[in-house]
Amino acid sequence: MNPGGNGIDGFRRRSRLKMAFALLAVLPLAVPTAAPAQMFSDRPPPVPPALVPDAPGDAMSLAPSSGTASIPTLPAPMTQPPVAALPPVVPPPGASTAGQAVLSLTARYGKDMPVINGGLVWRVFAGRPDETGTFKMIREDHGATPNIVLPPGNYVVHVALGLVSAVRPVTLKSETVRESFVLPAGGLRIEGRVGTSKIPTNQISFAIYKGSQFETTERPPLLPSVSPGDVALVPEGTYYIVSNYGDANSVVRSDIRVQAGKLTDVIITHRAAVITLKLVSSQGGEALANTAWSVITPGGDVIKESIGAFPRVILAEGEYRAIAKNEGKVYERAFNVVNGVDGEVEVVAR
Numbered sequence: 001m002n003p004g005g006n007g008i009d010g011f012r013r014r015s016r017l018k019m020a021f022a023l024l025a026v027l028p029l030a031v032p033t034a035a036p037a038q039m040f041s042d043r044p045p046p047v048p049p050a051l052v053p054d055a056p057g058d059a060m061s062l063a064p065s066s067g068t069a070s071i072p073t074l075p076a077p078m079t080q081p082p083v084a085a086l087p088p089v090v091p092p093p094g095a096s097t098a099g100q101a102v103l104s105l106t107a108r109y110g111k112d113m114p115v116i117n118g119g120l121v122w123r124v125f126a127g128r129p130d131e132t133g134t135f136k137m138i139r140e141d142h143g144a145t146p147n148i149v150l151p152p153g154n155y156v157v158h159v160a161l162g163l164v165s166a167v168r169p170v171t172l173k174s175e176t177v178r179e180s181f182v183l184p185a186g187g188l189r190i191e192g193r194v195g196t197s198k199i200p201t202n203q204i205s206f207a208i209y210k211g212s213q214f215e216t217t218e219r220p221p222l223l224p225s226v227s228p229g230d231v232a233l234v235p236e237g238t239y240y241i242v243s244n245y246g247d248a249n250s251v252v253r254s255d256i257r258v259q260a261g262k263l264t265d266v267i268i269t270h271r272a273a274v275i276t277l278k279l280v281s282s283q284g285g286e287a288l289a290n291t292a293w294s295v296i297t298p299g300g301d302v303i304k305e306s307i308g309a310f311p312r313v314i315l316a317e318g319e320y321r322a323i324a325k326n327e328g329k330v331y332e333r334a335f336n337v338v339n340g341v342d343g344e345v346e347v348v349a350r
Contacts, residue, residue: 101172103148105141107159107181109261116183117144119161119233127154127169147176161185162233163222186258188232190266192243195340199270201228203314204245206268208232213240213253236260243268246314248295248304271317271339276310278346279324279331288349292325322347 103124107116121142125135135156139148150172157179158167164185170177190206192199206228207221222239223232236258243252250272258264277295278287287309295304295313297320304313317339323332324347333347 099151100149101152101174102176103150103155103157103170103172104145104176104178105148105157105159105181106145106179107161107166107183109182109186110184111182113261115145116161120144121160122146122148123158123160124148124150125156125158127156157181159183164233164235184236184260185233186236186260187263188234188239188256188258188266189229189263190226190241190243190268191228192245192268192270194245194270194272197340199228199245204228204243204270207242207244208234209240209242210237211240212238212255214255231263234258241266241268243270245270245272246274248313248315250314250316272314273317273337273340274312274314274342275335275337276312276344277322277324278310278344279326279349280346281349283346283348288326290326294323294325296321296323324349 105122107120108114109116122140123137124139124141125137129135138150138155141148152172152174155170155172156167157170159165159181161183162185164183166181166183168179168181170179188208192204192206206226208223208226209219210222211217211219221242222234226232238255238257240253240255243254244250245252250270252268252270254266254268256264256266277293279291280287289309291307291309293304293306293308293311294302295315296302297318303315303320306313315337317337319334319336321332321334322345323330325331326349329349331347331349333345335345
């Protein structure tokens with residue numbers, strides 16, 4: 001029997017079917033949207049690959065600026081070990097090819113802070129170590145917001161900004177995966193002065209330590225030698241600076257606080273002077289060569305030893321004795337160092 005029927009009822013059923021098909025032709029179809037790719041694994045991130053340095057070396061110099069201000073562009077990170085040259089990744093942002101996925105990367109100083117626009121080093125490693133236990137590096141990029149095209153699969157992403165870094169496993173499928181990292185880094189720039197005079201760069205250096213100088217635990221310096229004007233990129237937190245003016249006893253320690261996304265300028269003031277020593281036969285005479293020198297405190301502590309006709313020594317203000325040895329004879333003289341007053345100390349050989 002014809003299910004539609006040939007009578008009036010069949011005619012009505014056929015009319016209703018035609019109307020239903022007509023509505024389907026004009027109504028939009030609801031297409032289910034795919035759920036976003038899982039960006040974080042339930043398991044803890046793997047240990048950063050051995051090729052990634054824990055701490056870069058020296059800080060890089062920047063043009064001077066004053067005050068504590070936001071850093072629109074932090075400097076390039078401190079020197080990193082060289083890596084093998086990698087082919088450039090030059091796809092248009094967000095573009096991918098057949099069988100490829102796009103990894104879109106950004107980093108911020110904090111959750112609600114602007115995107116970091118310079119100084120980043122991105123490294124993408126294989127998701128599993130090879131037979132030697134090493135994570136193979138797949139890509140390196142120094143862009144602020146790179147879009148890296150890779151085959152679908154599992155990877156480990158490492159990003160560094162100075163001494164601040166983060167690592168995360170990612171899984172790429174066929175669509176674009178966007179990953180945003182938080183790097184709570186701050187910049188620290190230091191200058192040394194005596195009174196109102198800036199200490200020359202080649203006469204002063206700074207070591208930066210984590211924590212406060214008043215903590216009793218021994219620890220190595222985070223950065224052992226930072227020059228004036230260099231910007232050290234460090235995690236936000238408390239640090240103390242050991243400032244050495246010269247190589248004798250002019251040493252100043254200072255606690256400072258570094259904030260994420262801020263450049264902190266620190267001026268460390270020394271109370272010292274540059275003293276030139278001379279052993280002479282008579283007052284105002286020529287300096288005698290091959291003289292061995294010792295500078296000691298009134299209590300007998302040796303501050304500096306040297307050999308020469310005109311040794312220069314930077315000393316903290318205070319009282320001292322200069323002892324000169326020449327041709328088997330010993331001569332000495334007491335003298336005072338006044339803050340910011342450079343001068344000569346003559347010891348007469350008599």
